[in-house]
Amino acid sequence: MSAFPDLPEATIARLPEYLRALHNLGEGGADTISSEGLAAAAGVNSAKLRKDLSHLGSYGTRGVGYDVTLLIEQIEYVLGLDQRRAVCLVGLGNLGHALAGYDGFASRGFKIVALFDADEAKVGEQIQGLVVRHIEELGRVAVEENIAIGVIATPARAAQAVADVLVDAGVTSILNFAPCVLSVPANVDVRKVDLAIELQILSFHEHRKASLTALPGGRSAAAAGNQEAVGS
Amino acid sequence: MSAFPDLPEATIARLPEYLRALHNLGEGGADTISSEGLAAAAGVNSAKLRKDLSHLGSYGTRGVGYDVTLLIEQIEYVLGLDQRRAVCLVGLGNLGHALAGYDGFASRGFKIVALFDADEAKVGEQIQGLVVRHIEELGRVAVEENIAIGVIATPARAAQAVADVLVDAGVTSILNFAPCVLSVPANVDVRKVDLAIELQILSFHEHRKASLTALPGGRSAAAAGNQEAVGS
DNA sequence: CGCGATTTGTGCACGCCTTCACAAGCGCCT
DNA sequence: AGGCGCTTGTGAAGGCGTGCACAAATCGCG
Known part of the structure; x- marks a missing residue:
């Protein structure tokens, strides 16, 4: 109830993303989820995810994965979402x-x-x-x-x-x-x-990409195969 | 016109902030600005700012500082803001x-x-x-x-x-x-x-702060002396 | 009851970023 | 012309975060 585990700032910033992914998975009927699966849904590396979650304590079961409901509760508690602000x-x-x-x-x-x-x-x-x-x-x-x-x-x-x-x-x-x-x-x-800053950062990458492709003859056929969004 | 200096991603993310601070300073009539001054206006460490700018090349003058107009042009060029997207x-x-x-x-x-x-x-x-x-x-x-x-x-x-x-x-x-x-x-x-993620991150810090201060008797007198916002 | 398949939790190494501290350079004043 | 103060640019050190790779643990099945 006190003495908070001092989580790395980078981890904290990812917890809400995990939470969202977990809610999606839960609505999809999933009972447990592996670090691999959750990592994919949240768009991160599975090792990173495991390390992040390990900072909260051990809420996974080896050979099985994480209990979706339990993990949601746990993350919500850490983030303080159980109390309305x-x-x-x-x-x-x-x-x-x-x-x-x-x-x-x-x-x-x-x-x-x-x-x-x-x-x-x-x-x-x-x-x-x-x-x-x-x-x-x-x-x-x-x-x-x-x-x-x-x-x-x-x-x-x-x-x-x-x-x-x-x-x-x-x-x-x-x-x-x-x-x-x-x-x-x-x-x-x-x-x-x-x-506006977000757009300026994108602008930089546009600029960089444009300076790399010498004169690509304009926009060529864009790559096609995208797969696997969030669980829907 | 090609061969881009590959700037660290962290630097890129700060350039727009520097740019905004420079515009403010320019409107305030400043002609040149020291790394210390610009860093304060952008809310970062002055050493970090100097290193960031050094990645773009040497556009400062030792003993004097940075030419505001020149630096604005330079950053806008790097970010590709000279071309409307x-x-x-x-x-x-x-x-x-x-x-x-x-x-x-x-x-x-x-x-x-x-x-x-x-x-x-x-x-x-x-x-x-x-x-x-x-x-x-x-x-x-x-x-x-x-x-x-x-x-x-x-x-x-x-x-x-x-x-x-x-x-x-x-x-x-x-x-x-x-x-x-x-x-x-x-x-x-x-x-x-x-x-929503931003709010959840703030929520975590609220939770943490609340768990630290045992029972502070509610909100006490808030600290007063804030000084020095952006130039305005 | 034991074994194998599976998955978590983590030690370790690497790379990026930050920060300090200082030499190099520039302008001003005498 | 020379020296002094100020500011930039950067080498080096330290810290943080990431990702690999593997040992430890759990479940299910024969």
């Missing part, structure tokens, strides 16, 4: 709207309990059964609702101020979609998602 | 809508040139000056418009099929928002963004 969302522009309505959050146990925006025109608007409140209420509401995670979807110039308010209200985890660096105390975790 | 977006649900209207893409030189969806009800809809087309047109249009990058924002069950069509149409870079593993030929780059 209140999430608030700040900034209801284009992206914020989408996030407020994103199924993926609710379906994985995260409930957005409050929405905030600085724009008076947006305050009062109803989105997904929630009323948008003014940013000035953020501090008070965050404390009242015991919000643990804040999602920032504001323009970059507003993000730091929002983060400061969140931190003051006791929020200790922030998911930042604004393209800027946030400065927060050491005990606050920040994860950043920058959609 | 056509992007298409598949799936216009909640998230897809937001992505179609996301400023961050356009402002960094990426132009979405086509939208696709399988839902007849959505086909024909106008979004940001573009008409949503039926998914069956994807293959033809992707070739015609010479689309290099495809963005998948469909439900997970449809993602693999969409990826296959994109690949067949000659698309060699895919940004996948669907929570599933895509199987593609080796010459195609896939980057995955899973918003």
